[in-house]
Amino acid sequence: MRYFFSLMVCLLPAALWAQDWEEHTHFGPLTAERKLRVLSSTDTSFFAPIIEAFLRGKTGLSVDYFVIGTAQIDEIYRAHPNDYDVVISSAMDLQLKLVNDGYALQISNLDQPDWAQWRKSLFAFTSEPATVVVNRAAFPDGAVPQSRQELIQALRAQPELFRGRVGTYDVRESGLGYLFATQDARASETFWRLMEVMGGLGARLYCCSGDMIDDLESGELLVAYNVLGSYVAARLDVADHLEVVLPSDFPTTMMRTAFVTAQTFVEDDAVAFVRHLLAMQSQPRNRDVFPLPSLKPMSDASGHTVITLEPALMTYLDPLKRRTFIKEWSSAVIQ
Amino acid sequence: MRETANVSGSLRARLALTLIGGAAGISILMFVVVRSYAAQIAQQGQDRILEASVTSILDAAILRDGVVEVDFPYAAFAILGTEEDDRVFYAIHQDGALLSGYESLPVVPARVGAEVTHVSGEMRGASIRLASASRILVGADLRTQVTVSVAQTRDALQVTLNRISSNVAYYGVGFFLLSVLVASWATSTTIRPLERLTHSITRRGPKDLTPVAQPVPQEMGPLVSSLNNFMARLSTSLSQSEDFIAEAAHRVRTPLATVRSHAETTLQRVEREDNRQALRAMVRAIDESSRAAGQLLDHAMITFRTDHLEREALDLVAIVQDLVIRLTPIAEMKDIALTVVSDAEVNVAADSILLQNALRNLVDNALKYSPVESEIVITVSASPGPRVLVEDEGPGFPPDQINNLATRFLRGTNATGTIGSGLGLTIAQDVAQAHGGTLRLENRPEGGACVIFSL
Structure with a gap:
């Protein structure tokens, strides 16, 4: 499928520019001599203040910010590695594989702890846990489930209430969803039981966290599994009737990563942009300047563990492994 | 006697150079050997891990409904994590056709059942180490060969090697410096008997x-x-x-x-x-x-x-007095008074025969050239150095010859008519010089010659 896609965009380069971006925003003067093209999976609303702060005081530079899903980032970038200067994605596995395959530039003088970078090429700049978001109304007695096990029990207790009103990532479409699912599956069998329960309740599948939050807000969804907590936190309007639960059994935390492409034409600006990202995240929390959670150490006292940046991330990207995993997942969720 | 020898080369230098050169050679050899050995060990370490990775992937290969499934463990790649974040490439082939992984990974013709094969190669511009192994899967009506290759870049290995190299280089330099110390010690120990012999021979009496x-x-x-x-x-x-x-x-x-x-x-x-x-x-x-x-x-x-020279402890005064006693009869024939002015005792270490001879020649000369009824004063003193002054009232030395008179067989121009060979002053001067002293000829302002014989 991917090869077919690549072939198609090769034959029809014009089609790429007619690419159906989720968002495409231009920052800075249109006439700027240098243009930094950022391919990202993060919504523009989160990045606008970061980019504006970056462009402040810089002349002759503009930023083109393209937003698309994590899986597509991998496809688009592999097909057109010359067209982007910085790639930002929450799918750590896909990012790591791009770096492993030699698509990234090494930046030797960036001061980043070892666990938050790989090959001095891939730099993590946020720590974001996967959360369970629930509509409080579904749990009137205040017994909001705090772990996957409790969630399974709650769903089983009232199947007629939850039928068709639970949602999660469609791991076949979303790179981040796939990453979360594979890491969950590595951690515990509970994941598979939860998937079976959700599948039994006719779980709705989503491409992105944003859509899930939309449906939670409208009340169509009562429970969403593996939603990016940071996205919910950004929606102040929904905070009232939704509750974000960090599963107490085993939280899965991903790091948003960025790399400068090996083929960039504006290396200095691209490096400066990554440096800016790292500098911004380390500043005291200020939602107006850096709306994303900042980087947290690999593991803290509460036992939260972050997905490690290591070659093992490529394991589930193996087509055979992926085929097996999707098959298993499909048989659990899509019944 | 102070002849310089015809010197060519130095035993010490030759010995030291040989030892130091040898030590340098051994140091370099040690560096090369240890480094290559370390490289081999480090390479073995990487090979082991690659082997484990290959084996764990290969073990996961199964045939299900005629389709090869390779549900390999997360650890297969996790164990390949290195300090330098080395890149990992892999490929799974079924009967020579790529099943999954990197198409551009070099294919090693793997023999089934054989052990894991290791080769070095290149992938996307990076130097890699590759491990490869094969297995036959047997299904109901299918027999297929699955080959797994896992490769890793060698950045961490290179870093380790560089660290080992620099460490070994430090050891080599240390070893060399130690060898230089030992070499100089060995050289001086070897040369010492020679020096001792030289010293003992130089120090010998005449x-x-x-x-x-x-x-x-x-x-x-x-x-x-x-x-x-x-x-x-x-x-x-x-x-x-x-x-x-x-x-x-x-x-x-x-x-x-x-x-x-x-x-x-x-x-x-x-x-x-x-x-x-x-x-x-x-x-x-x-x-x-x-x-x-x-x-x-x-x-x-x-x-x-x-x-x-045969030096012995002598009293210069005693020698002079002895001499005066022996020459007094001759002096009296010419009515010449021999007067000795001296300290109590002037001790010297000298050859007595030579000293007597020299002094007799000086007094003889004074007697020969002194006029009748005159006085010869012989002064013996210990300071500034042991010395004997012989003063007479004769005609003195010809001023134009005063510096050459001690030359062998040369006689003063005013000496005609006096018996002499021209050897007297020469003998006195030779004796003075043999003892490290001098013979000085002067004319006294009031007339007459003055000879200063100092040791």
Whole structure:
């Protein structure tokens, strides 16, 4: 499928520019001599203040910010590695594989702890846990489930209430969803039981966290599994009737990563942009300047563990492994 | 005696250079050997891990409904994490066709059942190490071969190797410096007996020609025995020449004395005036020859002795007084007063025969050139150095010749008519110089000569 896609965009380069971006925003003067093209999976609303702060005081530079899903980032970038200067994605596995395959530039003088970078090429700049978001109304007695096990029990207790009103990532479409699912599956069998329960309740599948939050807000969804907590936190309007639960059994935390492409034409600006990202995240929390959670150490006292940046991330990207995993997942969720 | 030897090269330098050069060679060899050994070990470490990865992937390969499934564990790649975040490439082939992984990974023809094959290669511009293994899967109606290759870049290995290299280099330099120390120690230990021998021979007295008795290392044995042999021959030859000098003095002087006494006797008997004149001239000539022969032999003896100085503790005053007593009869014949002015005792370490000879020549000279009824003052003093001053009231030295008079056979222009060979001052000067002293000739402002003999 991917090869077919690549072939198609090769034959029809014009089609790429007619690419159906989720968002495409231009920052800075249109006439700027240098243009930094950022391919990202993060919504523009989160990045606008970061980019504006970056462009402040810089002349002759503009930023083109393209937003698309994590899986597509991998496809688009592999097909057109010359067209982007910085790639930002929450799918750590896909990012790591791009770096492993030699698509990234090494930046030797960036001061980043070892666990938050790989090959001095891939730099993590946020720590974001996967959360369970629930509509409080579904749990009137205040017994909001705090772990996957409790969630399974709650769903089983009232199947007629939850039928068709639970949602999660469609791991076949979303790179981040796939990453979360594979890491969950590595951690515990509970994941598979939860998937079976959700599948039994006719779980709705989503491409992105944003859509899930939309449906939670409208009340169509009562429970969403593996939603990016940071996205919910950004929606102040929904905070009232939704509750974000960090599963107490085993939280899965991903790091948003960025790399400068090996083929960039504006290396200095691209490096400066990554440096800016790292500098911004380390500043005291200020939602107006850096709306994303900042980087947290690999593991803290509460036992939260972050997905490690290591070659093992490529394991589930193996087509055979992926085929097996999707098959298993499909048989659990899509019944 | 202070001859410089014909020197070419240095044993010490040669020995030190050989040892240090050898140490440098061994250091470099050690660096190369240890480094390559370390490289081998490090490579083995990487190979082991790659092997484990390959094996774990291969183990996960199963045939399900005629389709190969490879549900390999997360750890297969997790174990490949390195300090330098090395890149990982892999490929799974089924019967030679790529099943999954990197198409561009070099394919190693793997033999089924054989152990894991390791090769080095290149992938996307990076140097890689690759491990590969194969397995046959047997299904209901299918028999298929699955080959798994896992490769890793060698950044961490390179870093490790560089660290080992620099460490080994430090060890090599340390080893070399230590060897230099040992080499210099060994060199000086080896050379020391030679230096000791040189020192002991240099320190010997002039007449000490005894064989070297102290033990020497085996290698120096032939040298020392030749030296001993040579010194024995030299000793023989020296004693022969001493005998010869004594013999010659005896042989020349005795006949001359006989001839003189015959001439004297004849002079008593001859009455014709012209014959008496001739005989008197003859006696004077004999006296002159006798004296010259005596002085020549003295000089020869002195030349021999100054080369082999025999110092002993002497009192200069005693020698001078002894001399004055012996010369007083001659002085009285000319009514010359010999006066000695001296400290109580002036101790010197000198050759007594030489010293007596030199001083007698000086006083003799003064007697010869002093007018009748005059005084010769001999002053012996200990400061600034042991010295003897001989002052007379004679005509003094010709000023234009004063610096050359001590030259052999040279006589003063005003000395005509006085018996002499021209060797007196030469002997005195040789003796003074042999003892490390000087002979100075001066004219006294009030007239007369002054000779300063200092040791």
